[in-house]
Amino acid sequence: ETGVTQTPRHLVMGMTNKKSLKCEQHLGHNAMYWYKQSAKKPLELMFVYNFKEQTENNSVPSRFSPECPNSSHLFLHLHTLQPEDSALYLCASSQFRQGDYGYTFGSGTRLTVV
Amino acid sequence: DQQVKQNSPSLSVQEGRISILNCDYTNSMFDYFLWYKKYPAEGPTFLISISSIKDKNEDGRFTVFLNKSAKHLSLHIVPSQPGDSAVYFCADDMRFGAGTRLTVKP
Numbered sequence: 001e002t003g004v005t006q007t008p009r010h011l012v013m014g015m016t017n018k019k020s021l022k023c024e025q026h027l028g029h030n031a032m033y034w035y036k037q038s039a040k041k042p043l044e045l046m047f048v049y050n051f052k053e054q055t056e057n058n059s060v061p062s063r064f065s066p067e068c069p070n071s072s073h074l075f076l077h078l079h080t081l082q083p084e085d086s087a088l089y090l091c092a093s094s095q096f097r098q099g100d101y102g103y104t105f106g107s108g109t110r111l112t113v114v
Numbered sequence: 115d116q117q118v119k120q121n122s123p124s125l126s127v128q129e130g131r132i133s134i135l136n137c138d139y140t141n142s143m144f145d146y147f148l149w150y151k152k153y154p155a156e157g158p159t160f161l162i163s164i165s166s167i168k169d170k171n172e173d174g175r176f177t178v179f180l181n182k183s184a185k186h187l188s189l190h191i192v193p194s195q196p197g198d199s200a201v202y203f204c205a206d207d208m209r210f211g212a213g214t215r216l217t218v219k220p
Contacts, residue, residue, distance in 0.1 A: 004157070033208070040123070042116060043158075043203065043210035056208075090157050100146045100165065102205075105157030 003027065006091050006106035014114055015081060021109045023074040023091030031096035032074040033103065034066060037088040049074060050096045081113045117141050118204055120211035128219055133191040135214050137204035140185065142166070144206040149178060149189050152201045152213070161202075162189070194218045 004025045013019050025032065034046040048056035049068040063085075065077040074091055088110050092103040119138045127133045139147070145166050150158035164171040164178045164187065171178050177190045191198055194216075201213040 006157075035210075040212070042118070042212040045208050045210075048208065092157070100148075100163045102148045102150065102160030102163060103158075105150075105159065107155065107157050 004091055004093055004104050004106035006089075006109050008109060009107065010110045010112075012112045012114060013078065013081065015083070017081075018077070018079040020078065021076040021089055021091075021111075023076075023106055025072055025074075025091075025093040025104070027093055027104060029093035029095055029104070030071050031094050032068060032071070033092045033094075034074065034076055035090040035092065035105075037090060037108070039087075043090070047076075078111075081111075083113050086111055086113045116211075117209045118206055118211040120204060120214050122214050123212070124215040124217070126217045126219060127194050129196055130193045133189075133194045133198065133216055133218065135189040135191075135202050135204075135216065137187050137189075137211055138185055139187070139204075139206050141206060142182065142185065146207065147178070147180060147187050148205045148207075149176075150203045150205060150210075152203065158203055158210075191216075196220050 007022045031050045036044045045058045046060045047066045052068050067075040088108045090108045091106045094103045146163045148163040149161045151161045152158040164180050180187045196218050199218050201215045203213045204211045
């Protein structure tokens, strides 16, 4: 596989459930990111990992918990979410700070909290 | 406070004409500004970037212009094609605008 792969593509979960989103990149990048896209709002940066170390947490509620076991894998653990957390969650990777080549995004996980 | 702003949520142009997408930013410290394109059910894909020391970068039908004094950048697509219909995001490194939905009519 190539590029950035996110699973699952769609997820419906209750407010008391615990679930995890998975992201995997096969590009040899050293940085990975989680973004949230809500309807009619800008892409919101959630977390940044550079060489497996979290370098940014953009004031994200603790019900979202990231994990980066190595530079190729990134997880977002979810628990006790709220309906307003329903959104498209996008993972991206890049060479950290190599800004002119941009990020490579996955196709996203469409999350619905019921 | 939003660091990157795209004030036009949508734009419609005729095939063959020029599309101009605009973006304003507040933070001048970044070395690059970027444009991404997003189709439904897919993640954004990188389209073109511009270094902060340049005022223009061209790649085929796509040209990005940077006006540092006005803190403004724009993406020109000419000629526009129906396949260009998508949502376009501008970004400064990690922060993205809200996007502009471009529709190119045949």
